[in-house]
Amino acid sequence: MKRSNAPLFWLPFGAGGMLAALTGTMLVFITGIAVPLGWTLRAELMSYPHVLALAQHGWARGLLLAVIALFAWHAVHRIFHSLHDLGIHSGATAKLVCYGGAFALTVITAASLWSIAH
Amino acid sequence: MPEPKNIEICVLRYHPEHDPEPAWRSYQVPCTDDMSVLQGLQHIKDEIDGTLGFRWSCRMAICGSCGMMVNGKPRLSCQTFLRDLQPGPVRIEALAHLPIERDLIVDVGEFVNKLEAIKPYLIPREPRTLAEGEYLQTPAQLERFEQYTSCINCMLCYAACPEYGLNRDFIGPGVIALLHRYNADSRDGGQAQRQPILNAEEGVWSCMAVGYCSEVCPKQVDPANAVNQNKAVSARDYFLRFLAPKGAAP
Amino acid sequence: MNLDGGVPRPFVRPMRGWWRRDPFFVRYMLRELTAVAVLAYAVVLAVGVVRLSQGEVAWNGWLAALRAPWSIVLHVLILAAMAVHAWSWFQIMPKTLPMIFVGGRRLAGATITRAGWLATALTSIALFALARWWQS
Numbered sequence: 068m069k070r071s072n073a074p075l076f077w078l079p080f081g082a083g084g085m086l087a088a089l090t091g092t093m094l095v096f097i098t099g100i101a102v103p104l105g106w107t108l109r110a111e112l113m114s115y116p117h118v119l120a121l122a123q124h125g126w127a128r129g130l131l132l133a134v135i136a137l138f139a140w141h142a143v144h145r146i147f148h149s150l151h152d153l154g155i156h157s158g159a160t161a162k163l164v165c166y167g168g169a170f171a172l173t174v175i176t177a178a179s180l181w182s183i184a185h
Numbered sequence: 186m187p188e189p190k191n192i193e194i195c196v197l198r199y200h201p202e203h204d205p206e207p208a209w210r211s212y213q214v215p216c217t218d219d220m221s222v223l224q225g226l227q228h229i230k231d232e233i234d235g236t237l238g239f240r241w242s243c244r245m246a247i248c249g250s251c252g253m254m255v256n257g258k259p260r261l262s263c264q265t266f267l268r269d270l271q272p273g274p275v276r277i278e279a280l281a282h283l284p285i286e287r288d289l290i291v292d293v294g295e296f297v298n299k300l301e302a303i304k305p306y307l308i309p310r311e312p313r314t315l316a317e318g319e320y321l322q323t324p325a326q327l328e329r330f331e332q333y334t335s336c337i338n339c340m341l342c343y344a345a346c347p348e349y350g351l352n353r354d355f356i357g358p359g360v361i362a363l364l365h366r367y368n369a370d371s372r373d374g375g376q377a378q379r380q381p382i383l384n385a386e387e388g389v390w391s392c393m394a395v396g397y398c399s400e401v402c403p404k405q406v407d408p409a410n411a412v413n414q415n416k417a418v419s420a421r422d423y424f425l426r427f428l429a430p431k432g433a434a435p
Numbered sequence: 436m437n438l439d440g441g442v443p444r445p446f447v448r449p450m451r452g453w454w455r456r457d458p459f460f461v462r463y464m465l466r467e468l469t470a471v472a473v474l475a476y477a478v479v480l481a482v483g484v485v486r487l488s489q490g491e492v493a494w495n496g497w498l499a500a501l502r503a504p505w506s507i508v509l510h511v512l513i514l515a516a517m518a519v520h521a522w523s524w525f526q527i528m529p530k531t532l533p534m535i536f537v538g539g540r541r542l543a544g545a546t547i548t549r550a551g552w553l554a555t556a557l558t559s560i561a562l563f564a565l566a567r568w569w570q571s
Binding site (some may be wrong): 071074077 | 347348351381383384385386387388390393416419420423424
């Protein structure tokens, strides 16, 4: 039987799923609800100089990239398989759109973070 | 003795020699408190319609023959009681996802072929003579595979697995659980021979961890655990094969 | 008649709408649906990073968008989906791990699930505390 390349996709899926399970809920609360509403957290937390400093900080920058890239890889992996579950067998095209999309998001984020640091 | 109450049993009937597709038929069956769904079907066959086809043997949930969909759930019909399904109607259908041969009888050919392919027997780690005596195993070594030996090949897990329904080439929960039963046995040395099956798309990678197979298993085999823990094993084999070409996984 | 060259042909039932057949499957599809929210959040953050790299005005525009009512509603939905994801991720966790033995005893599935939920709670508290500490 032919060996599947699934492990290449499954490992980042698992890593992203774990990261999202542990941190996703609170991250969404902080950046999407608490700070914008100024509720339990102050707006200064996400002020330009504050976040710029974060993005210029070595491992904080790495964590930010990891969150965005792994969340995206986790999500597109699930969406791709859900299409199969729903009987949409678009094969290579769906695969390209899903994983290509996550790859593009990763590259754009990495490039932006790189330009912030330099 | 109380008078038996009637219960309506609807059966999805299919006789390929004259039916283009399966169709529901309804039967009134006298029902006592001690009657299983299987006994209800036997009443239909003996008293109402002798052409009804279904498999059964032991009537005590160990032969694995009488699996069917009872009100949409995969069940052993000998282990499911009509009293729990009152007031009815009870809808009975052949095990989901499997091809129907006739009435409640499904085609088990694909399942048996897969079962043969995984070498479901001990492949000794090293040759051993009779004079060397029996294999010794600690309770901990036994526990690593014991639950998987409980599989009775009833295929309820296949009827619970939508991924199998969508792609019948998927080796499926039951056969992978049996594969793992031998791989996890300290006496066995056949993992390298079985690993290619797990590594394939039709192996563990067709599983989406729905988890329903383990819910419906009448023997608490937990096939979902057997399949999903082998994803990590297969991933390790994928990446480490370059370092240790012969059976990287332990 | 359903014969193939005189041989009775087994009937394969269609899978259309399979996920509506059992509440278990509906919950599974809900679990998979959380991926849409996870992706949406990754996109929101990525846009934020791009805007940050474009300077203060761009960044403040992104912040203003986050304060819009539709954004708050969107994030409440994403929050709910993230919580479902965390809940279901650890619920299925015992299936994905090999048997774990602690002191000769096999660790129960429920223990693994609860440990995961506890880890999420602790990580969340730590993240919030970090945010409180860092805002001042």
